[in-house]
Amino acid sequence: MRNHIVVIATILLNYVVVNKMNTIEPDENSHTKEMYHNEFIGKFISFLYRYEQIFIGKKIEPYGIGSGQFPFLMRLYLEDGINQESLSSHQKIDKGTTTRAIQKLVDEGYVFRQRDKKDRRSYRIFLTEKGKKLEPEMKKIASEWEEILFSSFDDNQRREIKNALGIMFETISQRM
Template structure:
């Protein structure tokens, strides 16, 4: 049976996929993959995070994080060095190459957000944000619970 067209998960998934397509297409010239821009953007906010901190902040498993960072490192956008504070951790730093495209990356993300909220009043934008935040918190809480067989 096909899921109801008015399903919240369907719309969240659709928005996510369209966003990945839009952002991926606009960052293609930099050879940044669909799932990699989130790591660069997180480092624009706070450079020098460890791989574990990035994975935790973005809620992405450590294996996927390691693969994405490996590709970004091979492309020259980041460097990974052993942390001086904790030798078991790698700190991730942006390179000059990544800093040179910061404005373009941020513009693509801002443009997507503006397109996504086109025609919404400030009140509607705030309401949408409040609702999505509550839904995100619910998802986080329930995802961490043990699933009964």
């Protein structure tokens, strides 16, 4: 999910930078200049999300999984053994989608489910050795995507984008 947040932050802050601060302007001949001024910002977010899915999907296809499993693996690298319901909640993804994504990871041998000892109705999700071995490659893919997203920004702008995204995320979280 962190990558999704970075995507949204990049789009929103690029929009703000271009339209409000005038510190970055597309070329006069660029079709993006007109887009920046006339399009609904949700469209940019949607496009970036789709591009992210394509990029990640191509990169992880050799491992037998798709872009839908990627955010779950990334979360498990931070919190191996997380409760499946908490994983779903943290990722802001419905339980059915989470179950299908986890099942794919189970089928490919990257994770396993174990009944929660405190709550026998729920499961905890753990990485297998095979899943743990993928961590450097998955993190490399995430870094490559982030580098592509931020390639037009200096370090200060990157920090500002991430900070603004965090603020936007908190604002939306409180309203939803």
